[in-house]
Structures are given as structure tokens and as C-alpha cells.
Amino acid sequence: PTKYYGTPTQHFRDAGVNLIIWANHNMRAAISAMRETSQQIFENQNLVWAEENVARLGDVFVIAGNGELSEAENRYLAKRAETKAVILAATRGSKLEDLTVDRPKCMVDVRGKPLLHRLVGSFNDAGVRELTVVTGYKAGTVNFPGINTAENTDFETTGEVASLSCSMDALKGECVVSYGDIMFRSHVLNQLLDCEADIAVVVDANWKQERVETTKRTVDLAACSHAYTGDYFDDEVSELTRLDSAMNEADANGEWIGLAKFSAKGSELLRAELDNMKSDGSLGKSSMNDLFNRLIDSGAKPQVVYITGNWLDVNDAFDLARARNF
Incomplete structure (x- = not known):
């Protein structure tokens, strides 16, 4: 019924028609989609939008x-080695105010799904299906199929590293560690998974351009051995030399986005350092920056996976509005 698109289907049934082929509109829809995609590729001069x-x-x-x-x-x-993931999602997210009265930040709605659901979906799409979520505030609300949970009952008085230590059983073999309040394009995670270093961190070299000045958030600035150039022929490996939110911006090569990967050997180094921090009493109050700096000081050489945008974190209502358009 190509030219009779307004005719109710029941009229065809009443007339004794027992087969309708709706093919023409599917074909024309494909033409519209190809035009839009081609236009976006031409305007952006890359395939990131198209791939998503x-x-x-x-x-x-x-x-x-x-x-x-x-x-x-x-x-x-x-x-590829079977990869697990640990998602740190113990905090409330007080800057979201009323939205987190009865749920943690990771369960705030983003286009009809909790933020954590979208993050889990990103991992699943990349083939990472064994997921452990470290909960804390309103832990009972983080309960859906496809995840394991570990609870940080001291979330109000401890930091990120204490939450990570609650998932020690999951920190074996190849493992990704992620903040629970971030979103990223699929190629970001794929780039990280493809990195063969024992420890790898994702650093946004475009952080100054991507930063929204109206939001006040802590930025995990990364100093690296080799700056991002954007040259596809530049294959020099860059190593993380320091993570510090108080770093002079002139010394920073980018922002760590809260995503890292550890090989089997890297996971051993990670667990050993967590044990050391527990022994010396620094575990409870330490940040992920502190943890990475200790690993570096002990001789580890985390490799930097540079990206240029295509991610965001959710800290306040303004970030949430951006996430709903991401």
C-alpha cells in the first residue's frame, strides 16, 4: 500500500487481503538515514557519531x-582474555540534592534508565559481562540482574580506595576499574581493552575544551611522559607520571576520566598495594589518585590511552542535563 498509506489496515482485512508487504517505506527510511549519516560524517570529518x-x-x-x-x-x-569490571558506586551524589534522597547517584534516571544501567550496558556491549558494583548509600536500590555487588558499609567516612578494597575478590585476572557516575562512547572502552599494558588509564587530552565552566567539579589532572599530538603516526608510548587534582594546569597533559584497566599482573600489583595501604592505615581516606601515585612510586608504569572528549561525568543537575543529551 505504498500510495495508500492512509488506508486503515482493517479495510484491507475486510476486503479479503491476507498479505501486505510494507517494504517501500523501509527502503525510503534507509535513504533518509544514509543521507543524515553522510551529512554528519562530512561535517564531523570522523566516524565517532556514526558508530554510536x-x-x-x-x-x-x-x-x-x-x-x-x-x-x-x-x-x-x-x-581476548576474559575481562571483569569493578564499578565504584558507593556515594550519594549530594550535589544532585532531591534526586538522590532515596537512591545513590548511579541510579539517577538518564533517558528512562538509571545511569548505572547504561554503564553496565556499555561494558556488556564490549564483551565485559562479569561486573561487580561496589555500593554504599542506599545499597538496597542497586539490585538488578547481571551484576554482583559488594557493599562499603563505611562509605560515609571512607574514600574511593576503601570502596575498591571491598571488591578484592573481583580484582583478579584482567580487570577494568570504573567510576560509577561516568558515561562514554563505545570506542573509549574498546581502546582501553585493546591496550596490552599491565596498567592502563584513559586520559582526556581535550579536557580544557570539554570542561564546562558553569560546573564546579574536581578534575583528576594527569601528568604524562608524552603529550598527546593527534598525529596518527605518533606511536610513542606515554606513561602516567602523576595524578593530582591540585596539579598546576600547565603541568597537566589531560584529565583521567575514572576508567582504568589492569592485566593479571597489574591486578596482582593492585591487590598488593591495597594490602600495603591497609597495613599502614592510609586505606580509608585515600583517593584513586593516591593509589595510582603509590603504584607509580613503587615502580609501576601505567600506560596512557589518550582520548579527545566523548565522555562525561555526572555530578550535578547541569551534568545530568548534558547526560540526557549524550
Whole structure:
């Protein structure tokens, strides 16, 4: 019924029609989508927007019936190590005021889903499915399928590292550690997972341009051995040399976004340092910056994975409005 789009379907049924093919409008919808995508690619001169707004490549393979290719890949190609993730989500998020009276910040609604649901979905899409969420404030509200939980009962008087230590059982093998109040494009996590360093951190080199001046938040500034250049032929490895929210901006090469990965060896180093901090009494009040600086001082060389924007964190109502348009 290409030209009779206004005719109620029941009229066709009453006339004895037993098959309707709605194909023309699907084809025309595809043309509109291709035009929009092509325009965005031309204007942005990159594929980041497109990758986030088109069907996943896996869907194409399924429709094309490439089961044989998928089977061959599983049989012959090297497999990425099974990766776990720990999400730190113990805080209330008091700057969100009434929105967090009965729930933690990670459970605030973002376009019909809690922020944490969206973060878990990002990990699942990247193949990371064993997830441990460290809860604290209103811990009982963080309860949905597909996650394990570990509770920091002292969340009101302790910091991020204390929360991380509550998930010691999960810090084995290859593991990603993430703040629970961030959102990022899929390529950000994929870049991190592809990094083979024992410890890797995601640093936004575009932090000054991305920073919204109307929001007042703590910025985890990162000093690195090699500045971001944007040159695709620049393959020099950059290492994290210091993390400090009080660092002179002139000494910073970017902002750590709250996302890091540890290999099996890196996880051993992480657990050992957490044990050391517990022994010397510094665990309770320490930040993730303190933890990384101690790892660096002990000889670890975290590798920097540079990005340029394409992420955000949610601290107040203004950030939440940005998240709803992300």
C-alpha cells in the first residue's frame, strides 16, 4: 500500500487481503538515514557519531548469515582474555540534592534508565559481562540482574580506595576499574581493552575544551611522559607520571576520566598495594589518585590511552542535563 498509506489496515482485512508487504517505506527510511549519516560524517570529518548511531557490525554479520566466518574466528583467532569490571558506586551524589534522597547517584534516571544501567550496558556491549558494583548509600536500590555487588558499609567516612578494597575478590585476572557516575562512547572502552599494558588509564587530552565552566567539579589532572599530538603516526608510548587534582594546569597533559584497566599482573600489583595501604592505615581516606601515585612510586608504569572528549561525568543537575543529551 505504498500510495495508500492512509488506508486503515482493517479495510484491507475486510476486503479479503491476507498479505501486505510494507517494504517501500523501509527502503525510503534507509535513504533518509544514509543521507543524515553522510551529512554528519562530512561535517564531523570522523566516524565517532556514526558508530554510536548505526546498527552494530555484529547485526550485519547475523543478517548476512556469516555464521561460518564467526565459527572460524572463534576457532583460529586469538581470543581476548576474559575481562571483569569493578564499578565504584558507593556515594550519594549530594550535589544532585532531591534526586538522590532515596537512591545513590548511579541510579539517577538518564533517558528512562538509571545511569548505572547504561554503564553496565556499555561494558556488556564490549564483551565485559562479569561486573561487580561496589555500593554504599542506599545499597538496597542497586539490585538488578547481571551484576554482583559488594557493599562499603563505611562509605560515609571512607574514600574511593576503601570502596575498591571491598571488591578484592573481583580484582583478579584482567580487570577494568570504573567510576560509577561516568558515561562514554563505545570506542573509549574498546581502546582501553585493546591496550596490552599491565596498567592502563584513559586520559582526556581535550579536557580544557570539554570542561564546562558553569560546573564546579574536581578534575583528576594527569601528568604524562608524552603529550598527546593527534598525529596518527605518533606511536610513542606515554606513561602516567602523576595524578593530582591540585596539579598546576600547565603541568597537566589531560584529565583521567575514572576508567582504568589492569592485566593479571597489574591486578596482582593492585591487590598488593591495597594490602600495603591497609597495613599502614592510609586505606580509608585515600583517593584513586593516591593509589595510582603509590603504584607509580613503587615502580609501576601505567600506560596512557589518550582520548579527545566523548565522555562525561555526572555530578550535578547541569551534568545530568548534558547526560540526557549524550
